[in-house]
Amino acid sequence: MSDSDRLAACRLLGPHPGGAAGRVSTAVRRFLVHAIPPGQEERAGVLLAVSGGRDSMALAVCAVDICARRGLVVRALTVDHGLREGSAREADEVAHRLAGLGADARVAAVDAGAPGGGPEAAARRARREALEREALRLRRDAGADRVLVLLGHTMDDQAETVLLRLARGSGVGSLRAMDPLTVWEPGRVEAGRPLLGIRRRDTGACCEQLGLAWVEDPTNSPDGPWRASDGSALRRSAVRSRALPALAEALGVDPVPALARTARMAALDDDALEEQAGLLWERAVKVVDAAGGTAGGGVLVLDCAADALAQAPAAVRDRVLHRAILAAGGRSGDVTSEHVGRVSALVAAWNGQGSADLPGLTARRLPGGAVRLAPGRPGERGTPRG
Structure with a gap:
């Protein structure tokens, strides 16, 4: 890949992006500085998990830009679950858009039909396995010590996760929901979520500001093709389209920031309790x-x-x-x-x-x-x- 190709996203964003693109870019830049401190660029690679939706496309353009400026090796992977007609073509189109941004873009076709936990769980399991394989491949290809897989989960996703776990009667360890940084393969692969402080409306506005096309996944709709075992809407889709709006109407305020704040506070409490439990275990x-x-x-x-x-x-x-x-x-x-x-x-x-x-x-x-x-x-x- 030529230098001009690698700088495609840099040209699109410009030196100091404003608006929604600036907010997303700042979040990604700060996260990467924390996760891969300056001076460690040659020892790390970055793999972008890009479904083609607005969240992952906004993440991708900003991450490719920042990685190019810092000299970080970056690759993008789009996973084709093969669960709906035309998914392979759609995945190829997403990879083509990513290549236009200067990313080393690849597609992985997986079998998400494995039983256990319903279609969402099977797809999630297959997607993670594909990302782990590609991360280890990137680590080998780049000669890196570790690879950071960036995921496009936003503050809205975090709020939905908190509500879902509250409904299950989960404890504080579960209410921490999604951590910003998670170890997948100790010492080799980590998963990062730079956008947990960014709203979904900002990722959409970022794509619109930069003229980026994105894919609308019908499975995210409560009336989409996937259903729960009782025939009702998938739980996350129902929470997104019905529960959170109902909460906002009942409370008179947007509940998403408060739910995300609950996750952060639960994480602090959980860490403290885990430390005490570790000491007690030893005794x-x-x-x-x-x-x-x-x-x-x-x-x-x-x-x-x-x-x-x-x-x-x-x-x-x-x-x-x-x-x-x-x-x-x-x-x-x-x-x-x-x-x-x-x-x-x-x-x-x-x-x-x-x-x-x-x-x-x-x-x-x-x-x-x-x-x-x-x-x-x-x-x-x-x-x-x-």
Whole structure:
């Protein structure tokens, strides 16, 4: 790719863009300075996840501009899920637009028909796998230490995520919603969301200001082709088109900034609780047999004799217990707050009750006050006894 090609986005934006383009560009520039500090350009690559919608197109033009100015290797990937007629042609058109901006643009066709979690979850899983593969390929091609995958989630997406998780009765760890920076492959691939402080209306205005065409995905509509298992609109689409407008009307204010602020505050609280839980884990949890039972599981003993667990705040203790259940081989998707509560009762409210059944595990109080977590059910052959 020639220097003139690489500078296409720079020419489009100009040296000091104003309006919506300026707001998006500033957000991306600040994020990249934080994520890839000056002087580390040769050690990092940037992969843009571009669906072709207004959010990802606004992100792409600003990111290509900034990467070109900083000398960062940048590549763009559009994923064709193959779930609707004409999707391959549409993906090729998006890649062509990106190439016109000076991006090294590629298309990945994936099979998003895998069962489990509905069409949204299957598409999301296939998309992430494609992005991870391309990120590792870019890392190899560029000789970089790490690759940063930039995603186009906005403040509006964050607010929708908070509402969806509130409706599920999620705790503070879930209400942090989407983090600005997430590790996908430790030491190799990270995912970044530069636009969490930017409104969706700004990304659309940015594209209009710069004359960028974008794709309208019909699956984002509540009347689109994808439906929930009960035939109703997909949950995120319904929240976007119905719940948030209803909240705005009922409250008399736009709820999106407040919901995004809730996510930021929840992230701070969650980090503090995780730090305390880590300290408590070191004091109170002992791995007896890391190879036992189910894959990735083993036998853990929770030390209750010193009362460190029993007297810890429930918010901290329950985090340790949840982590212990998973470490012992509990099935992540099946572990609920009720299961954590059963172990918590053995630790902090024991009055002679028997063992507690957990997904794939048994927890039982031992003589001397410890609680043992081990794979299996009471009475199963191979289930460890006290």
